[in-house]
Amino acid sequence: MLSAVFILMLAFILPQSAQAQSIEVTPPANITDWVFNPSLPQPQTQTGTCVINVTNATDNWTLTAQDSNATTSGYMTEWDGSSYVTGGAKLHNAMNISATSEVMLPNVAGTNIATGTGNTSVSVTFKQEIGYNDVVLSGGYTYRIVVTFTGSLTA
Amino acid sequence: MAKTKLFKIASPLLALVLVLSLMAVVAAPQTVSADTGTTTVTSNPEAAIDITITGSISNWAFAIGSNSNTSGVDLNVKSNDAWKVEVKDSDATNTSGKMAEYNTTNTTYEGGKVLQTAMSVNTTVGGTAVSLNTTDQQIVSGATNTTDSGSNYDINLTQSINYGDARLTTTGHVYRIVITFTGSNTV
Numbered sequence: 001m002l003s004a005v006f007i008l009m010l011a012f013i014l015p016q017s018a019q020a021q022s023i024e025v026t027p028p029a030n031i032t033d034w035v036f037n038p039s040l041p042q043p044q045t046q047t048g049t050c051v052i053n054v055t056n057a058t059d060n061w062t063l064t065a066q067d068s069n070a071t072t073s074g075y076m077t078e079w080d081g082s083s084y085v086t087g088g089a090k091l092h093n094a095m096n097i098s099a100t101s102e103v104m105l106p107n108v109a110g111t112n113i114a115t116g117t118g119n120t121s122v123s124v125t126f127k128q129e130i131g132y133n134d135v136v137l138s139g140g141y142t143y144r145i146v147v148t149f150t151g152s153l154t155a
Numbered sequence: 156m157a158k159t160k161l162f163k164i165a166s167p168l169l170a171l172v173l174v175l176s177l178m179a180v181v182a183a184p185q186t187v188s189a190d191t192g193t194t195t196v197t198s199n200p201e202a203a204i205d206i207t208i209t210g211s212i213s214n215w216a217f218a219i220g221s222n223s224n225t226s227g228v229d230l231n232v233k234s235n236d237a238w239k240v241e242v243k244d245s246d247a248t249n250t251s252g253k254m255a256e257y258n259t260t261n262t263t264y265e266g267g268k269v270l271q272t273a274m275s276v277n278t279t280v281g282g283t284a285v286s287l288n289t290t291d292q293q294i295v296s297g298a299t300n301t302t303d304s305g306s307n308y309d310i311n312l313t314q315s316i317n318y319g320d321a322r323l324t325t326t327g328h329v330y331r332i333v334i335t336f337t338g339s340n341t342v
Contacts, residue, residue, distance in 0.1 A: 020186055027192030034198035038235055038303075039205050048194065079197065092303070095196070126196060131303035132233040134200055136342070142197045152189040 021059055025151035026051040028124050033142075036130045043096070043129040050099075050114075050122045052151050057118040060154045065097035065113050065124070065147055067106040072145050074105035076128065078137060079144035091143055093129035102127075105147065115154075124149075204234040205305075206338035214329075217316045225279050225311045230295075230336065233305035237298050237341045241291035242276045245335045252287035254314065256323060257331035266328055272315040274332055279309040291337055 028048025036044060052061055067074050071084045074095060078088030095105045099114040099122050114122045126147070137143065212227035232240060244252045249264040252273035256266035277284040278295045285292035295308055312334075323329065 022187035023190050024187075025190040025192045027194045030194055031196040031198075034196060036198050036200035037203050038200065038233070039203045046196075050192075076196065076198065126194075128198075130200055132203070132205070132235045132301055132305065133303040134235055135300045136202050136236040137199050138342075142199045144195065144197045147194045147196065148191055149194065150189060150191045153187075 021055045021153055023055075023059070023061055023151045023153050024053040025063070025149055026053075027147075027149040028126075031126065034128075036128065036134070036143075038130045038132045038134065040130075042131075043093075043127040045128075046126045048124050048126070050124050050149055052116065052120045052122060054119060054153065060117050061115065062112045062152050062154055063099065063114040063116075063122060064110045064150045064152075065099075065103060065105070065107060066110060066150070067095075067145060068148050069146060072106075074107075074145075076143035076145045079142050081140065081142075084144070085141065088141075089135055089137065089143070091128065091134050092131055095145060095147070096127040097147060098125040098127060099123065105145070110150070200235055202234075202236040202340040202342050204232065204236075204238050204338045204340050206233075206240060206336060207231040207305075208310075208336050212312065215314075217314060217320075219316050219318060222314045222316060223311060224313075225309045228310040228312065228334075230278070230308040230310055231305045232295075232297070232308070232338060233301055233303070234297060234338070234340060235300045237296075238301075238338060239293050239296035239341050240336055240338045241293050242285065242287065243291045243335050243337070244287045244289055244332060246333060247289045250332045251289055252332075254330035254332045257329055258325075258327055259329060260327045264331070266323070266325060268321050268323065268330075270314070270320050270330055271317055274334070275313040275315075276334065277311050279311050284311070284313060287332070287334065296341065 028050055031046050075090040077090045078085040096102055101113055103111045103113055210228045212224055244250050249255050254270045255264050256268040258265045273286045275284040275286050276294055
Protein backbone atom coordinates (compact mmCIF):
# COMPACT_ATOMS: atom_id res chain seq x y z
CA MET A 1 0.00 0.00 0.00
CA LEU A 2 2.70 2.48 1.00
CA SER A 3 4.88 1.40 -1.92
CA ALA A 4 2.03 2.25 -4.22
CA VAL A 5 1.77 5.67 -2.65
CA PHE A 6 5.51 6.16 -3.14
CA ILE A 7 5.32 5.21 -6.82
CA LEU A 8 2.38 7.51 -7.33
CA MET A 9 4.35 10.37 -5.79
CA LEU A 10 7.28 9.74 -8.13
CA ALA A 11 4.90 9.54 -11.04
CA PHE A 12 3.61 12.94 -10.02
CA ILE A 13 6.99 14.54 -9.39
CA LEU A 14 9.01 13.36 -12.40
CA PRO A 15 6.67 14.54 -15.18
CA GLN A 16 6.27 17.88 -13.41
CA SER A 17 10.04 18.38 -13.55
CA ALA A 18 10.26 17.49 -17.23
CA GLN A 19 7.47 19.89 -18.22
CA ALA A 20 9.10 23.03 -16.75
CA GLN A 21 9.94 25.66 -19.37
CA SER A 22 11.41 29.11 -19.32
CA ILE A 23 12.44 31.82 -21.76
CA GLU A 24 14.97 34.57 -21.36
CA VAL A 25 15.24 37.59 -23.67
CA THR A 26 18.39 39.66 -24.05
CA PRO A 27 17.42 42.75 -26.07
CA PRO A 28 19.64 44.54 -28.59
CA ALA A 29 22.14 46.94 -27.08
CA ASN A 30 21.10 50.54 -26.57
CA ILE A 31 21.62 52.84 -29.54
CA THR A 32 23.18 56.10 -28.45
CA ASP A 33 23.55 59.21 -30.58
CA TRP A 34 22.29 57.62 -33.77
CA VAL A 35 23.24 60.12 -36.48
CA PHE A 36 20.14 61.17 -38.41
CA ASN A 37 20.39 63.18 -41.60
CA PRO A 38 17.45 63.84 -43.92
CA SER A 39 19.73 64.05 -46.94
CA LEU A 40 20.73 60.39 -46.54
CA PRO A 41 18.69 57.52 -48.05
CA GLN A 42 15.57 56.85 -45.97
CA PRO A 43 14.67 55.14 -43.79
CA GLN A 44 17.88 55.17 -41.81
CA THR A 45 18.66 51.89 -40.08
CA GLN A 46 20.53 50.45 -37.13
CA THR A 47 20.90 46.73 -36.53
CA GLY A 48 21.18 44.83 -33.25
CA THR A 49 20.84 41.30 -31.97
CA CYS A 50 18.13 39.95 -29.68
CA VAL A 51 19.13 36.70 -27.98
CA ILE A 52 16.43 34.15 -27.09
CA ASN A 53 17.29 31.43 -24.60
CA VAL A 54 14.79 28.69 -23.79
CA THR A 55 14.98 25.63 -21.55
CA ASN A 56 14.47 23.00 -24.20
CA ALA A 57 15.64 22.83 -27.77
CA THR A 58 12.08 22.06 -28.82
CA ASP A 59 10.50 25.05 -27.10
CA ASN A 60 8.64 27.32 -29.52
CA TRP A 61 8.64 31.07 -28.98
CA THR A 62 7.48 34.37 -30.40
CA LEU A 63 9.15 37.78 -30.20
CA THR A 64 7.39 41.15 -30.23
CA ALA A 65 8.64 44.73 -30.17
CA GLN A 66 6.49 47.48 -28.65
CA ASP A 67 6.61 50.98 -27.27
CA SER A 68 4.63 50.89 -24.05
CA ASN A 69 5.15 54.56 -23.20
CA ALA A 70 2.06 56.67 -23.89
CA THR A 71 4.16 59.82 -24.20
CA THR A 72 6.20 58.55 -27.12
CA SER A 73 3.68 56.08 -28.55
CA GLY A 74 6.02 54.99 -31.31
CA TYR A 75 7.60 58.36 -32.06
CA MET A 76 11.02 59.45 -30.87
CA THR A 77 10.35 62.37 -28.56
CA GLU A 78 12.36 65.28 -27.19
CA TRP A 79 14.28 64.23 -24.09
CA ASP A 80 16.10 66.59 -21.76
CA GLY A 81 18.37 63.95 -20.31
CA SER A 82 16.10 62.85 -17.51
CA SER A 83 12.53 63.11 -18.80
CA TYR A 84 10.48 63.76 -21.89
CA VAL A 85 9.86 67.46 -22.52
CA THR A 86 6.22 68.42 -22.05
CA GLY A 87 4.94 69.55 -25.42
CA GLY A 88 8.34 68.78 -26.88
CA ALA A 89 9.21 67.91 -30.43
CA LYS A 90 8.52 64.51 -31.95
CA LEU A 91 9.85 63.03 -35.14
CA HIS A 92 7.18 63.04 -37.81
CA ASN A 93 7.45 59.33 -38.56
CA ALA A 94 7.03 56.42 -36.15
CA MET A 95 9.88 53.97 -35.73
CA ASN A 96 9.62 50.57 -37.38
CA ILE A 97 11.19 47.41 -36.00
CA SER A 98 12.04 44.57 -38.34
CA ALA A 99 13.22 40.99 -37.91
CA THR A 100 11.59 38.27 -40.01
CA SER A 101 8.63 40.61 -40.22
CA GLU A 102 8.22 44.32 -39.59
CA VAL A 103 6.01 46.31 -37.25
CA MET A 104 5.41 50.00 -36.74
CA LEU A 105 5.65 51.16 -33.16
CA PRO A 106 3.88 51.39 -30.78
CA ASN A 107 2.54 48.02 -31.99
CA VAL A 108 -0.08 47.91 -29.25
CA ALA A 109 -1.53 44.72 -30.72
CA GLY A 110 1.74 42.92 -30.08
CA THR A 111 2.30 41.65 -33.59
CA ASN A 112 5.28 39.30 -33.77
CA ILE A 113 8.53 40.33 -35.40
CA ALA A 114 9.91 36.77 -35.22
CA THR A 115 9.02 33.24 -34.21
CA GLY A 116 11.29 30.25 -33.70
CA THR A 117 12.30 27.15 -31.81
CA GLY A 118 15.12 26.68 -29.33
CA ASN A 119 17.93 29.10 -28.55
CA THR A 120 18.31 31.72 -31.28
CA SER A 121 19.93 35.06 -32.00
CA VAL A 122 17.51 37.29 -33.89
CA SER A 123 18.84 40.12 -36.04
CA VAL A 124 16.72 43.19 -35.33
CA THR A 125 16.67 46.32 -37.48
CA PHE A 126 15.53 49.68 -36.18
CA LYS A 127 14.17 51.84 -39.02
CA GLN A 128 13.60 55.57 -38.75
CA GLU A 129 12.46 57.90 -41.51
CA ILE A 130 13.82 61.44 -41.13
CA GLY A 131 12.59 64.52 -42.94
CA TYR A 132 13.68 68.12 -43.23
CA ASN A 133 10.66 68.95 -41.10
CA ASP A 134 12.22 67.07 -38.16
CA VAL A 135 13.82 69.94 -36.34
CA VAL A 136 17.34 69.80 -34.96
CA LEU A 137 17.30 69.99 -31.16
CA SER A 138 19.62 72.31 -29.29
CA GLY A 139 20.88 72.54 -25.74
CA GLY A 140 21.99 68.94 -25.54
CA TYR A 141 18.45 67.63 -25.96
CA THR A 142 17.89 64.48 -27.99
CA TYR A 143 15.10 62.43 -29.46
CA ARG A 144 14.47 59.23 -27.45
CA ILE A 145 12.35 56.10 -27.45
CA VAL A 146 12.44 52.87 -25.45
CA VAL A 147 11.59 49.68 -27.31
CA THR A 148 10.37 46.70 -25.27
CA PHE A 149 11.15 43.25 -26.63
CA THR A 150 9.01 40.42 -25.30
CA GLY A 151 9.70 36.75 -25.84
CA SER A 152 6.85 34.33 -25.13
CA LEU A 153 6.73 30.55 -25.09
CA THR A 154 4.07 29.03 -27.29
CA ALA A 155 2.57 25.58 -27.50
CA MET B 156 1.65 -5.15 19.08
CA ALA B 157 0.58 -5.33 15.45
CA LYS B 158 0.03 -1.57 15.39
CA THR B 159 3.53 -0.88 16.65
CA LYS B 160 5.12 -3.02 13.94
CA LEU B 161 3.12 -1.37 11.23
CA PHE B 162 4.21 2.06 12.48
CA LYS B 163 7.86 1.00 12.47
CA ILE B 164 7.61 -0.10 8.84
CA ALA B 165 5.57 2.82 7.70
CA SER B 166 7.53 5.53 9.43
CA PRO B 167 10.59 5.57 7.06
CA LEU B 168 8.36 5.38 4.02
CA LEU B 169 6.24 8.26 5.21
CA ALA B 170 9.36 10.29 5.85
CA LEU B 171 10.60 9.57 2.33
CA VAL B 172 7.27 10.54 0.84
CA LEU B 173 7.33 13.74 2.86
CA VAL B 174 10.84 14.62 1.64
CA LEU B 175 9.96 13.90 -1.98
CA SER B 176 6.85 15.99 -1.67
CA LEU B 177 8.88 18.88 -0.37
CA MET B 178 11.33 18.42 -3.25
CA ALA B 179 8.44 18.57 -5.63
CA VAL B 180 7.45 21.89 -4.19
CA VAL B 181 10.89 23.38 -3.64
CA ALA B 182 13.05 21.92 -6.42
CA ALA B 183 10.64 21.71 -9.32
CA PRO B 184 11.72 24.30 -11.97
CA GLN B 185 9.41 27.25 -12.32
CA THR B 186 7.72 27.83 -15.67
CA VAL B 187 8.54 31.24 -17.17
CA SER B 188 6.34 31.72 -20.18
CA ALA B 189 7.49 35.24 -21.11
CA ASP B 190 10.40 37.60 -20.60
CA THR B 191 11.04 41.20 -21.62
CA GLY B 192 13.99 43.48 -22.20
CA THR B 193 14.29 47.05 -23.40
CA THR B 194 16.50 48.93 -25.84
CA THR B 195 16.83 52.69 -25.54
CA VAL B 196 17.40 54.67 -28.72
CA THR B 197 18.58 58.29 -28.72
CA SER B 198 19.50 60.63 -31.55
CA ASN B 199 19.53 64.19 -32.78
CA PRO B 200 19.46 64.96 -36.49
CA GLU B 201 22.47 66.66 -37.98
CA ALA B 202 21.86 70.07 -39.48
CA ALA B 203 21.18 69.47 -43.17
CA ILE B 204 20.19 71.49 -46.20
CA ASP B 205 19.37 70.60 -49.77
CA ILE B 206 18.75 73.17 -52.48
CA THR B 207 17.47 72.52 -55.98
CA ILE B 208 17.70 75.01 -58.83
CA THR B 209 15.45 74.37 -61.80
CA GLY B 210 15.31 76.20 -65.09
CA SER B 211 17.55 78.46 -67.05
CA ILE B 212 17.05 81.37 -69.37
CA SER B 213 17.83 81.09 -73.06
CA ASN B 214 17.62 83.84 -75.67
CA TRP B 215 16.47 86.45 -73.18
CA ALA B 216 15.45 89.41 -75.36
CA PHE B 217 17.02 92.46 -73.75
CA ALA B 218 15.68 95.96 -74.26
CA ILE B 219 17.33 99.21 -73.30
CA GLY B 220 16.67 99.77 -69.63
CA SER B 221 16.00 97.33 -66.84
CA ASN B 222 15.15 93.77 -67.86
CA SER B 223 13.68 91.40 -65.31
CA ASN B 224 12.92 87.70 -65.39
CA THR B 225 11.08 86.02 -62.52
CA SER B 226 9.86 82.85 -64.18
CA GLY B 227 12.94 81.23 -65.66
CA VAL B 228 14.70 80.04 -62.54
CA ASP B 229 13.21 78.51 -59.39
CA LEU B 230 14.78 77.64 -56.07
CA ASN B 231 13.65 74.94 -53.64
CA VAL B 232 15.19 74.85 -50.17
CA LYS B 233 14.88 71.95 -47.73
CA SER B 234 16.50 72.45 -44.36
CA ASN B 235 16.01 71.08 -40.87
CA ASP B 236 17.55 74.12 -39.18
CA ALA B 237 18.28 77.79 -39.77
CA TRP B 238 19.63 78.34 -43.28
CA LYS B 239 20.68 80.77 -45.99
CA VAL B 240 21.19 80.71 -49.75
CA GLU B 241 23.90 82.73 -51.42
CA VAL B 242 24.77 83.45 -55.05
CA LYS B 243 27.94 84.24 -56.89
CA ASP B 244 29.58 84.05 -60.27
CA SER B 245 32.26 81.37 -60.02
CA ASP B 246 33.96 82.42 -63.25
CA ALA B 247 36.46 85.09 -62.33
CA THR B 248 38.23 84.75 -65.66
CA ASN B 249 35.48 85.48 -68.16
CA THR B 250 32.45 87.04 -66.52
CA SER B 251 32.97 88.09 -62.85
CA GLY B 252 29.29 88.97 -62.51
CA LYS B 253 28.82 90.48 -65.97
CA MET B 254 27.45 88.63 -68.99
CA ALA B 255 30.16 88.08 -71.56
CA GLU B 256 30.27 87.18 -75.24
CA TYR B 257 30.04 83.43 -75.74
CA ASN B 258 30.38 81.19 -78.77
CA THR B 259 27.62 78.59 -78.54
CA THR B 260 29.28 76.46 -81.20
CA ASN B 261 32.66 76.24 -79.55
CA THR B 262 31.11 76.55 -76.06
CA THR B 263 33.76 79.06 -75.07
CA TYR B 264 33.81 82.68 -74.10
CA GLU B 265 35.28 84.59 -77.02
CA GLY B 266 34.88 87.91 -78.77
CA GLY B 267 35.65 89.97 -75.72
CA LYS B 268 32.41 91.91 -75.33
CA VAL B 269 31.03 92.27 -71.79
CA LEU B 270 27.86 93.98 -70.59
CA GLN B 271 28.59 97.11 -68.60
CA THR B 272 26.38 96.29 -65.62
CA ALA B 273 26.55 93.21 -63.44
CA MET B 274 23.47 91.05 -63.18
CA SER B 275 21.33 91.49 -60.04
CA VAL B 276 19.74 88.59 -58.20
CA ASN B 277 17.09 88.30 -55.49
CA THR B 278 13.86 86.40 -54.92
CA THR B 279 10.35 87.55 -55.62
CA VAL B 280 9.53 87.45 -51.89
CA GLY B 281 11.84 90.37 -51.37
CA GLY B 282 15.25 91.03 -50.04
CA THR B 283 17.80 93.35 -51.46
CA ALA B 284 18.97 92.43 -54.94
CA VAL B 285 22.64 91.63 -54.93
CA SER B 286 24.93 92.62 -57.75
CA LEU B 287 26.74 89.49 -58.87
CA ASN B 288 30.46 89.17 -58.33
CA THR B 289 32.78 86.31 -57.51
CA THR B 290 32.00 86.17 -53.79
CA ASP B 291 28.95 84.65 -52.13
CA GLN B 292 26.15 87.08 -51.29
CA GLN B 293 22.99 86.13 -49.42
CA ILE B 294 19.68 86.42 -51.24
CA VAL B 295 17.31 84.55 -48.88
CA SER B 296 17.40 82.88 -45.46
CA GLY B 297 15.24 81.07 -42.90
CA ALA B 298 15.39 81.06 -39.11
CA THR B 299 13.94 77.58 -38.67
CA ASN B 300 13.45 74.32 -40.52
CA THR B 301 11.39 74.12 -43.68
CA THR B 302 8.64 71.62 -44.39
CA ASP B 303 9.73 68.23 -45.67
CA SER B 304 8.94 69.26 -49.23
CA GLY B 305 10.85 72.50 -48.77
CA SER B 306 10.23 76.17 -49.49
CA ASN B 307 9.92 77.41 -53.06
CA TYR B 308 11.18 80.73 -54.38
CA ASP B 309 11.07 82.41 -57.77
CA ILE B 310 14.44 83.86 -58.60
CA ASN B 311 14.35 87.38 -59.90
CA LEU B 312 17.17 88.16 -62.33
CA THR B 313 17.63 91.75 -63.40
CA GLN B 314 19.90 92.96 -66.15
CA SER B 315 20.36 96.60 -67.00
CA ILE B 316 21.10 97.31 -70.65
CA ASN B 317 22.54 100.56 -71.95
CA TYR B 318 23.33 101.85 -75.38
CA GLY B 319 26.93 101.16 -74.61
CA ASP B 320 26.22 97.43 -74.52
CA ALA B 321 27.01 96.27 -78.02
CA ARG B 322 24.56 94.10 -79.89
CA LEU B 323 26.26 90.89 -80.98
CA THR B 324 26.16 90.19 -84.70
CA THR B 325 28.40 87.16 -85.03
CA THR B 326 26.34 84.04 -85.72
CA GLY B 327 26.13 81.79 -82.66
CA HIS B 328 27.41 84.45 -80.29
CA VAL B 329 25.37 85.44 -77.22
CA TYR B 330 25.92 87.05 -73.86
CA ARG B 331 26.15 84.42 -71.17
CA ILE B 332 26.68 84.00 -67.43
CA VAL B 333 26.40 81.07 -65.00
CA ILE B 334 25.11 81.78 -61.49
CA THR B 335 26.15 79.54 -58.63
CA PHE B 336 23.68 79.06 -55.74
CA THR B 337 24.98 77.77 -52.41
CA GLY B 338 22.80 76.71 -49.47
CA SER B 339 24.16 76.36 -45.97
CA ASN B 340 22.97 76.01 -42.41
CA THR B 341 23.58 79.01 -40.22
CA VAL B 342 23.93 77.25 -36.86
